[in-house]
Amino acid sequence: MTTDLLELEKxxxxxxxxxxxxxxxxxxxxxxxHGVQNKYGYVxxxxxxxxxxYLEIPLARIYEVITFYNYxxxxxxxxxxxxxxxxxxxxxxxxxxxxxxxxHQLGIKAGESTPDKKCHLQVVRCLGCCGLAPVxxxxxxxxxxxxxxxxPSILAEYKGVPR
Ligand code: FES
Numbered sequence: 001m002t003t004d005l006l007e008l009e010k011x012x013x014x015x016x017x018x019x020x021x022x023x024x025x026x027x028x029x030x031x032x033x034h035g036v037q038n039k040y041g042y043v044x045x046x047x048x049x050x051x052x053x054y055l056e057i058p059l060a061r062i063y064e065v066i067t068f069y070n071y072x073x074x075x076x077x078x079x080x081x082x083x084x085x086x087x088x089x090x091x092x093x094x095x096x097x098x099x100x101x102x103x104h105q106l107g108i109k110a111g112e113s114t115p116d117k118k119c120h121l122q123v124v125r126c127l128g129c130c131g132l133a134p135v136x137x138x139x140x141x142x143x144x145x146x147x148x149x150x151x152p153s154i155l156a157e158y159k160g161v162p163r
Pocket of ligand 1: 085086087088089090091125126127128129130131133135
């Protein structure tokens with residue numbers, strides 16, 4: 001069995017365990033999601049798929065609940081989404097260099113996560129605050145007027161981010 005299949009088998013067993021007491025009971029999805037988050041610290045996508053199958057509900061229903069209640073998390077704790085804006089205003093003010101510096105600092109390219117899964121780097125097209133260009137965000141926090149040489153100190157604020 002490949003690692004992926006083993007992993008999937010483990011997830012299925014865990015989902016069976018979490019869902020079994022709640023199958024067919026009203027309001028069960030919230031209780032199941034609590035169980036999932038208690039087990040994993042967040043609600044992993046693969047687990048959501050298996051929960052949807054087990055409870056015979058659309059996956060979209062799960063995401064509706066997760067996004068409605070702030071309590072549920074879609075990312076592992078300590079996981080930072082680092083976004084660099086390459087929209088026109090930011091690009092014209094040098095955000096491609098900011099992206100380069102961020103990728104260099106994290107040791108990954110846009111679209112990748114660090115091997116420890118602490119950070120994911122992505123490119124966005126306009127964050128809606130063009131007056132602050134160039135802009136990058138880490139999680140919910142917005143950094144304005146970012147220059148490549150500021151990137152190391154920005155990332156250093158986040159524990160566990162590679163230096
Ligand atoms: S172009 Fe970057 S915030 Fe609008």
